[in-house]
Amino acid sequence: MNQKVIAIDGPSASGKGTVAARVASALGWAYLDSGALYRLTALYARQQGVAWDDEAALAQLAAALPVAFTDGAVLLDGQAVDEAIRGEDIGMGASAVAALPQVRSALLQRQRDFLTAQGLVADGRDMASVVFPQAALKVFLTASAEVRAQRRARQLGLALDGAAFAQILADIEKRDAADRSRTVAPLAPQADAHILDTSALDIDASVKKVLDWYRQI
């Protein structure tokens, strides 16, 4: 078991990034947003004119991503791309490239390299199953699709009803279905994961629950 790793997996907009970053900061540990690497691969491919289904070319790009995670920004080839990788079109691209085994292997070691002596909280889809199977604590963070769509809409400053909201909900459901049904590293709770349904739980309570579980180990 790796005492110094907490793996947080779950579907889109369940709060993984928010909760993982807050838990990392509470413990003084590093934080890995693994989805950012898949998003960066999708964006880099678009910039380089590589199609999101060209597995061999994508794996080469993923292996050589010129990325730097600085305190304030994510840099791709020296350019800040924080906003560019957050859109739902790049999210769909990330989900598409993430279904390709060669892309996943190209990013595997890069993710493990985020582990420092202090410890690491990592969020994604396969943190517990593939990247850190020895994690001390595995959390599967989830919430109903409706609640997750509301959180995403709020994040984007959109109304919680109407056509734009319906589109967000449809996108979330489509991407989750793709991530759950792929053959390589599908999104699913591990048998030894703690399930945390945050549909009726705020951020503070979610963070506290994860820290409580960790302290009980």
Ligand SMILES: Nc1ncnc2c1ncn2[C@@H]1O[C@H](COP(=O)(O)OP(=O)(O)O)[C@@H](O)[C@H]1O
């Ligand atoms: N437990 C929670 N209760 C209410 N809002 C939350 C909760 N967890 C996260 N959020 C909000 O939901 C939005 C999506 O969270 P995020 O961490 O980006 O999710 P993910 O990384 O799973 O896509 C953010 O605006 C965040 O502040």
Ligand SMILES: Nc1ccn([C@H]2C[C@H](O)[C@@H](COP(=O)(O)OP(=O)(O)O)O2)c(=O)n1
């Ligand atoms: N460890 C990971 C992380 C992300 N992915 C893929 C699948 C996801 O749909 C995309 C984007 O992930 P990301 O965590 O950034 O997306 P959300 O913020 O949850 O909407 O990348 C993956 O396959 N494995």
